[in-house]
Amino acid sequence: MGRRNVSMMRLGRCVAFLAAAAFLLPFTILLMVADQQYNLTYNSKRVFYQESNFYKINGSYYMPAYAGTSLSRTQYMYENGTNDDGLLTRDKFMEVNARMEARRRFLRSECSRLGLDSSRNKAYAWEYLINRQYHVIWCNIFKAASTSWMYNFNLMANYTAAFLDKTKEVPLGLARKKYARPSAEMVKKAQVDSISFLIVRHPLERLASAYNDKIAHAWPKSFHDKMGYRIIQKYRKKKSPDAPHSPHPMFEEFVSYVLDEARAKRTLDMHWTPYTDFCTPCKFDFDVVLKFETLDEDQRYLIQLARLQDVVKPEWRNSGKGKTQQSINHLYSRLRRQQLVGLYNLYKYDFQLFNYTIDSYFEIVQPDDPSHG
Structure with missing residues (x-):
């Protein structure tokens, strides 16, 4: 009887092991596939950079970046690390990604050093726009490419380009018809599965x-x-x-x-309100900090990161008075x-x-x- 009990116990363990393996194997395979497809981890979020669609874009949707320069199309693409469709090449994308990581670390470090991330400081979300369809969050800082990105957020809100180009309505007014002003809690909740960004420039x-x-x-x-x-x-x-x-x-x-x-x-x-007061960047964990000084590359990076290339384009609006x-x-x-x-x-x-x-x-x-x- 003792030998029989031992055999039954061993058999039971084998059955349990096989059942567990059968249950876990599909998930293990899915995780392996995901690791192969998504080769960039950003702030513990899986982001949307895939080899399979890195070069997939409607090229005619982009305004030629070399327009207005003395460079030929080929020269511009070579010097700026873009391909035929205006996307950043893989090497350039990773270069800009490293720059974004450095900016993000610097911001968090300074927030801590200056005590601006303290619970005593209030978070303001009045100027944030949350797009749940494309999982993108933006704090609108006026006079920092705000016209361009208000246009882009209106495109993401399903206004057509033809309508936006001819309407007399104020872009911000159009946007607020689609994007309600959120609370700080709403922004933080949406950040869990969204890419949040802001655009800054030299204050003066x-x-x-x-x-x-x-x-x-x-x-x-x-x-x-x-x-x-x-x-x-x-x-x-x-x-x-x-x-x-x-x-x-x-x-x-x-x-x-x-x-x-x-x-x-x-x-x-x-x-001209300080954007530290406007967006309270120390109270929200931004994924991407774009700078006006490197905006061309930074915009392309963000668009590729969030897989917005079929919806918006990297462009500069209201730059005539610059x-x-x-x-x-x-x-x-x-x-x-x-x-x-x-x-x-x-x-x-x-x-x-x-x-x-x-x-x-x-x-x-x-x-x-x-x-x-």
Whole structure:
């Protein structure tokens, strides 16, 4: 009887092992296949970079990136690591991915160092857009490729390109008809299976762009045109013999207004509010940080990462009013050193979290006026 019991026990264990193996084998095979298909792990999420469809795209959907340059199509693709369809090559994709990882690590490190990830700080999700169909989350920072990506998010909301190109409606208004303003909890929940991103640029370039677009070229009788009139009334020294005759505020007048508004703790216009306050990036775990300075590559990377290539295209909209660095330097050459210090203090966290520097601007501005202490 003892030998028979031992044999039965061994048989039972074999049956149990075979049953478990039969149950687990399909899942094991699926995991092996998944590991072969998805060869990039990003923040413990499986992302959408597949060898099988890396080159699969409707090439005619892309605006030629080399347009407006002196390079031929072949030269541009060679120098910028793109293929015939405008996609990044595998090597370029992995190069940009490493850059994104470095930015992400730097952001988390600075958030911790500055204490901005503390539970005492509130998370603001007012300007976030969540697209559940394509699993993409974006915090809209105005004057940082916001026009281009608002257009893209409207395409992802199933507006047609033909409609968007002819409509008179404001793109943000169209978007908010499809994307309700979320709570911070909604954003964090959606981040579990989505790619979240934001686009940043040098804070002083963004401010100059906002001034040029919204103040210097304000539509007559618009909100910003009326704001400009109030700025002139308060900050222009009319009795001075060298007083400007410009119908819109000069840059130094505009900066004085912005700094006074900040000192009075009044809500700043969304086009020049520090994006650290706007998006509270230390309270959300962003997957991708795009920078205006490398936007062409960064956009292509994001589009491929999220597999959006059949829906949107990497393009620059509203770039006609963009200032060259020479023009931006000219604007800042009108400021006093004290004003520049004030701007740095206003945008300090934007500088620190995203690794921007202000040093070169101190070489441009004028010294402080001794008559003003």
